Amino acid sequence: MGGRVDQEEQISAASDGKAPRTARGERTLRKILDAARNEFGERGFSDSSIVGITQRAGVALGTFYTYFDSKEVVFQAVVRDMSALVRDHVAPAFKDATDAIDGERRALESFLQFAREHRDVYRIIDEAEFVDASAYREHYETTATRIAARLIAGRDKGEISADYSDAELEMLAWAMMGANVFLGLRFSVWASEDSKCVADVTSRMLRSGLQA
């Protein structure tokens, strides 16, 4: 699963030439990364401070600069961490799906549950749009590409209408992703409503449309 990737990410998490070389260093880097996630999640990027992060981590201020060049760089590292977390949480939802549209329904339900349990993560990824636009873009572009690939595969299996071209399904992937994000914001982050119910209604619409 994510094992290999995680290790690579842990090494590349720190700024260039700042990777830890001993077990102690690795432990400290991990503490800072976790502290940063909490700090950013609770206070938002601009109200977060390096002092705040290092205090939570229980290390001295200067230690931060052993691993990172700036606040922006930790934020970026945290976003990439979180992005992988969302992906890995949603991935297993597809295994019992009866068809492509049912798969998307399960994915949405799983995402809504994740959003409810990790409001801070949700907030961090969203805030990346303004702090680290490239990480934000990367997160949503890979997500959209993954959705589009599933839709195209579904169409080729005859589960989704053959009227939609590849390019059209790519557009619709963005629409579905946006819908999911806003449903998460409204029905998981702002208020905890029944994930299954929200996913079911959305899926019904996705399957047959709105028309009478």
Added chain:
Amino acid sequence: MGGRVDQEEQISAASDGKAPRTARGERTLRKILDAARNEFGERGFSDSSIVGITQRAGVALGTFYTYFDSKEVVFQAVVRDMSALVRDHVAPAFKDATDAIDGERRALESFLQFAREHRDVYRIIDEAEFVDASAYREHYETTATRIAARLIAGRDKGEISADYSDAELEMLAWAMMGANVFLGLRFSVWASEDSKCVADVTSRMLRSGLQA
């Protein structure tokens, strides 16, 4: 139109007890508000500065504090301004609609055009999630309520399936709004693609769904 509302907003735009009392003051407040919109749109909230705003406005630093208590307060004023701008741009799109779903298609196309022409506005509203959460929430809640009301009216006219309850249409309003926002981000802000084409595909899906 927005005339009445705009006047009210211009007065309430400044902080409490800081409304301008002369024509000159009103002009200066307007200059600061416009400058703030440009500054926030170009640099984002945290990279924006009061100095930057007053320089763009061509007034002295201290003048800012004649009308506003802080950077957060101007930001809030700007967001409310922009929110009204989006609404007023999209509103006329409905007048030639053939049915409820066609109305939403026209609204989306109009929104996509707006997003392309006002990338800065788009950015400002999105950033409000982190700077002034209540203004952000207000913007999207009123927008969702407006969409839901149109869907319910459409259902009651027999244009939208009677299978959907009021509560379900309210959920779907959030889904549609999220879809619109992400389509705007991807196909208008990041890359200028044909608004009509994007709106048509989305509308087709909305009408009949994805299923083969």
Added chain:
DNA sequence: GTGAAAGTTGAACCGACTTTCAACTTGCGA
């Protein structure tokens, strides 16, 4: 056990921004 490399520390420095304010200018009402 030893020494060099890695890691840690926090006071001090630095720059950038917000906010204040007393002197000054403008413009409106009488």
Added chain:
DNA sequence: TCGCAAGTTGAAAGTCGGTTCAACTTTCAC
């Protein structure tokens, strides 16, 4: 026209947080 309230000015004080660095401690390969 005059006087005063409203508005404007920008230097300077105050604040805050990022970043540096030289002294110190720990780790680990040999």
